[in-house]
Amino acid sequence: MNVQAKTSLFAVWLWIGLVLLLPFAIVLKISFATAQLSVPPYGPPLTGANYAALVGDGLYVRAYLGSLRIALVSTALTLLLGYPMAYAIARAPVRWRQILLLLVVLPFWTSFLVRIYAWIGLLRPTGLINLVLESLGVIAEPLRLLNTDGAVYLGIVYAYLPFMVLPLYARLEKLDPALLEAAADLGARPWSTFLKITLPLSRPGVIAGCLLVFIPTVGEFVIPELLGGPDTLMIGKVLWTEFFTNRNWPMSAAVAVILLAVLVLPIMWFQAAQKEEARA
Amino acid sequence: MIARVLLGVGLVFLYLPLLVVMGYSFNASRLVTVWTGFSTQWYGELFADRQILRAAGISFIVAVISASLATVLGTAAGYALARFGPFRGRSIFAGSLAVPLVMPEVITGLALLLLFVAAQSAMPWLPGRGIGTLIVAHASLTTAYVAVIVQARVSGMARDFEDAAADLGARPATVFVHITLPLIAPALVAGWLLAFVLSLDDLVIASFVSGPQSTTLPMVVFSSVRLGVSPKINALATILIALTFLMLAASAALARKRSK
Amino acid sequence: MSTVIRVDGIAKSYGEVRAVDHVSLEVGANECLALLGPSGCGKTTLLRLMAGLETPDAGTIAIDGADMTRTPPYGRPVNMMFQSYALFPHMTVADNVAFGLKQDRLAPSEVEARTKEALAAVELEALGARKPHQLSGGQRQRVALARCIAKRPKALLLDEPMAALDKHLRERTQLELLALRRRLGISFVVVTHDQDEAMTMADRIAVMDKGRILQIDTPRALYERPATQGVARFFGDINLWPSGLVVRPERIALSRASGDMEGVVIDIIYRGTATTYLVQTAELVVRVLRQNTGGDDDAQKGDKVFLSWPADAARMLSA
Numbered sequence: 001m002n003v004q005a006k007t008s009l010f011a012v013w014l015w016i017g018l019v020l021l022l023p024f025a026i027v028l029k030i031s032f033a034t035a036q037l038s039v040p041p042y043g044p045p046l047t048g049a050n051y052a053a054l055v056g057d058g059l060y061v062r063a064y065l066g067s068l069r070i071a072l073v074s075t076a077l078t079l080l081l082g083y084p085m086a087y088a089i090a091r092a093p094v095r096w097r098q099i100l101l102l103l104v105v106l107p108f109w110t111s112f113l114v115r116i117y118a119w120i121g122l123l124r125p126t127g128l129i130n131l132v133l134e135s136l137g138v139i140a141e142p143l144r145l146l147n148t149d150g151a152v153y154l155g156i157v158y159a160y161l162p163f164m165v166l167p168l169y170a171r172l173e174k175l176d177p178a179l180l181e182a183a184a185d186l187g188a189r190p191w192s193t194f195l196k197i198t199l200p201l202s203r204p205g206v207i208a209g210c211l212l213v214f215i216p217t218v219g220e221f222v223i224p225e226l227l228g229g230p231d232t233l234m235i236g237k238v239l240w241t242e243f244f245t246n247r248n249w250p251m252s253a254a255v256a257v258i259l260l261a262v263l264v265l266p267i268m269w270f271q272a273a274q275k276e277e278a279r280a
Numbered sequence: 281m282i283a284r285v286l287l288g289v290g291l292v293f294l295y296l297p298l299l300v301v302m303g304y305s306f307n308a309s310r311l312v313t314v315w316t317g318f319s320t321q322w323y324g325e326l327f328a329d330r331q332i333l334r335a336a337g338i339s340f341i342v343a344v345i346s347a348s349l350a351t352v353l354g355t356a357a358g359y360a361l362a363r364f365g366p367f368r369g370r371s372i373f374a375g376s377l378a379v380p381l382v383m384p385e386v387i388t389g390l391a392l393l394l395l396f397v398a399a400q401s402a403m404p405w406l407p408g409r410g411i412g413t414l415i416v417a418h419a420s421l422t423t424a425y426v427a428v429i430v431q432a433r434v435s436g437m438a439r440d441f442e443d444a445a446a447d448l449g450a451r452p453a454t455v456f457v458h459i460t461l462p463l464i465a466p467a468l469v470a471g472w473l474l475a476f477v478l479s480l481d482d483l484v485i486a487s488f489v490s491g492p493q494s495t496t497l498p499m500v501v502f503s504s505v506r507l508g509v510s511p512k513i514n515a516l517a518t519i520l521i522a523l524t525f526l527m528l529a530a531s532a533a534l535a536r537k538r539s540k
Numbered sequence: 541m542s543t544v545i546r547v548d549g550i551a552k553s554y555g556e557v558r559a560v561d562h563v564s565l566e567v568g569a570n571e572c573l574a575l576l577g578p579s580g581c582g583k584t585t586l587l588r589l590m591a592g593l594e595t596p597d598a599g600t601i602a603i604d605g606a607d608m609t610r611t612p613p614y615g616r617p618v619n620m621m622f623q624s625y626a627l628f629p630h631m632t633v634a635d636n637v638a639f640g641l642k643q644d645r646l647a648p649s650e651v652e653a654r655t656k657e658a659l660a661a662v663e664l665e666a667l668g669a670r671k672p673h674q675l676s677g678g679q680r681q682r683v684a685l686a687r688c689i690a691k692r693p694k695a696l697l698l699d700e701p702m703a704a705l706d707k708h709l710r711e712r713t714q715l716e717l718l719a720l721r722r723r724l725g726i727s728f729v730v731v732t733h734d735q736d737e738a739m740t741m742a743d744r745i746a747v748m749d750k751g752r753i754l755q756i757d758t759p760r761a762l763y764e765r766p767a768t769q770g771v772a773r774f775f776g777d778i779n780l781w782p783s784g785l786v787v788r789p790e791r792i793a794l795s796r797a798s799g800d801m802e803g804v805v806i807d808i809i810y811r812g813t814a815t816t817y818l819v820q821t822a823e824l825v826v827r828v829l830r831q832n833t834g835g836d837d838d839a840q841k842g843d844k845v846f847l848s849w850p851a852d853a854a855r856m857l858s859a
Binding site: 008011012015019021022023024030040081084087088089100103107109111119124158161219221222225226236239240243244256263267270271274275 | 282284286287294296378383487506509514521
């Protein structure tokens with residue numbers, strides 16, 4: 001390794017240390033501090049009270065569980081829609097594949113906030129969906145669509161769909177069609193070919209896609225805030241409220257530490273999967 | 281067959297909301313949903329809104345600078361991962377790079393804010409929260425994305441080109457500038473664009489690390505959207521969507537021209 | 541014959557694998573040396589060590605009398621033609637050829653003149669403005685060659701130069717390369733896994749296996765006086781008796797009347813110019829190759845025959 005290589009490596013290491021590792025150490029430290037009226041709004045003594053409150057107060061526990069439930073359900077829904085999409089693209093004629101893939105990824109490049117905002121316009125009581133249903137005579141009263149858990153699921157599937165489709169497509173595209181022909185030749189019907197050949201071989205893509213959706217969704221704030229209702233309890237919203245509304249920085253740090261602890265396993269799983277993928 | 285139908289459904293699902301927003305931005309009625317006629321008055325009001333214009337300016341500056349910074353750092357990191365082989369600490373290195381890709385934004389935002397506060401109490405001469413902290417926060421996040429893109433490109437590129445240049449007498453710096461950089465240029469452009477868009481788009485991290493004088497566009501949009509749908513925001517959303525698509529079309533055209 | 545490249549006790553390991561295991565050899569002026577061996581035998585690593593693209597763990601490399609063991613690739617007066625050709629895709633053919641000359645900080649007029657000269661030497665003057673992807677495989681190979689010879693190196697290092705070419709192009713290109721080498725008067729080191737290619741092109745061949753040189757000699761000597769069974773097997777067919785006796789099939793005479801060894805023909809394989817007889821003897825099935833010159837008394841399957849060979853055709857070889 002030459003001098004330039006060492007210098008650039010050192011610069012990147014420094015950067016990682018400063019903006020990735022150090023901040024998490026600080027979060028951990030402040031999660032044990034006491035909130036007070038000062039600038040910044042925390043100080044000694046060190047205490048475990050924040051964590052005691054996290055465990056003791058049912059609200060926090062329910063928020064963590066609610067986040068996990070919503071993340072799990074919406075990851076499953078994203079997989080249900082994303083898998084057939086990725087499959088159809090991978091089986092499309094070659095000249096169509098890039099275009100179709102581009103169509104799936106394009107919305108990801110537009111503003112996340114705008115995309116969530118767009119759903120408010122569709123879902124609210126005087127929104128387009130209710131309007132159309134009413135004018136068709138399907139419903140008499142506007143349905144309550146916005147500010148429900150259902151709207152949150154919808155928003156997550158909508159916003160995270162490309163993260164599911166891309167790794168799945170990458171796997172399915174590599175699948176040798178001769179394997180499917182061989183299975184058919186050996187007597188397997190289309191469904192059992194899919195279940196016994198395609199699905200197992202696309203497993204790494206399923207894992208990567210699901211984790212890419214699940215991990216950030218657990219801590220999601222914008223979608224439950226804008227599309228969810230008052231009873232949509234997610235931990236990202238709790239952290240936000242503790243920080244911005246209650247100005248309780250140590251409490252929000254403790255919330256973040258536990259959230260991170262919850263996510264450590266999925267994140268490590270994701271990294272192991274990535275490493276395996278890189279080796280293959 | 282089922283897959284194809286679902287692909288179609290999925291694509292409609294992806295684009296319909298955007299099209300509806302764009303359509304209603306030209307609606308004359310303030311009531312947003314009821315179509316009363318074609319009008320561009322909301323665009324006029326949007327461009328008269330000083331708060332939005334100022335926020336847009338800040339977002340743009342932050343996005344350009346942080347994307348450029350992230351491209352430099354991300355290229356160094358991605359190149360190191362792809363070319364320097366199994367150096368000591370490589371897996372920690374790769375791991376810490378990948379963390380921001382999946383980390384919930386509320387955690388990243390809080391962690392960076394606490395870092396900035398701690399840095400300032402240790403070094404009081406540092407400027408307070410504002411454009412500077414926004415740039416550092418966004419660059420630290422998007423460096424990871426650039427690194428992943430550059431790493432993929434460099435790993436996919438045979439080492440032969442660089443070896444051949446060295447064999448023909450080029451020193452390492454010349455090899456990097458005249459051979460490596462031109463060959464990975466598409467990845468740099470893609471990485472910069474992604475970093476730019478992510479920075480422009482970020483609400484959560486910006487809310488934590490920005491100061492009172494550095495409200496970004498997504499923050500203004502968010503506080504407005506919380507209050508409900510507004511025709512002005514429809515117009516703004518339409519412009520943002522159109523800009524994104526123009527930018528992507530331009531970079532695609534550029535890539536096509538280069539490959540010829 | 542003066543020495544252009546002298547490799548002395550060079551070694552290179554990757555982890556546990558000894559890619560090149562204390563190898564010594566010399567490349568003479570105006571000589572073509574082939575490094576021949578199966579894939580993974582260390583021949584390409586040896587070539588890259590000569591080019592300076594790998595740093596040795598031990599040993600020395602001298603080029604043109606100067607020690608260059610630690611000299612980086614850009615300081616060595618040798619050039620390498622890569623198996624992939626490694627033509628820079630973002631530069632025209634002429635820019636590719638000029639690249640190395642510009643690194644030497646030659647005057648622009650000199651760069652242009654020598655670029656033209658090099659392209660003319662491979663008959664590609666007309667294609668200087670093209671990009672590499674607009675060329676055929678054969679043309680690309682010639683550009684790679686021109687890019688090297690424009691630098692007027694002391695020696696040209698060629699890594700599997702024919703690997704990317706169609707079979708019918710190979711033979712012609714081998715002869716063209718030889719003609720070019722005679723014209724330029726520079727040494728070649730050619731890495732190949734193809735013994736025909738090595739025999740066609742090389743003055744001497746170094747047969748390699750597992751990072752070591754098994755034998756280094758002229759093509760004829762390697763075929764007729766191989767040092768080991770491995771080398772013998774690498775250059776054509778052999779009959780190997782358990783005792784270590786080796787006789788090539790074409791040196792064995794087959795007769796129905798008399799001979800040194802008795803056997804029964806169990807199969808006959810007709811191959812156009814020649815016929816192979818499989819003869820079951822006491823110890824093994826012996827292959828006998830007979831040119832189809834006509835008029836021979838053909839043995840039939842099941843016939844009892846006798847085998848014999850001249851004394852100089854038999855060699856006792858170790859494994």
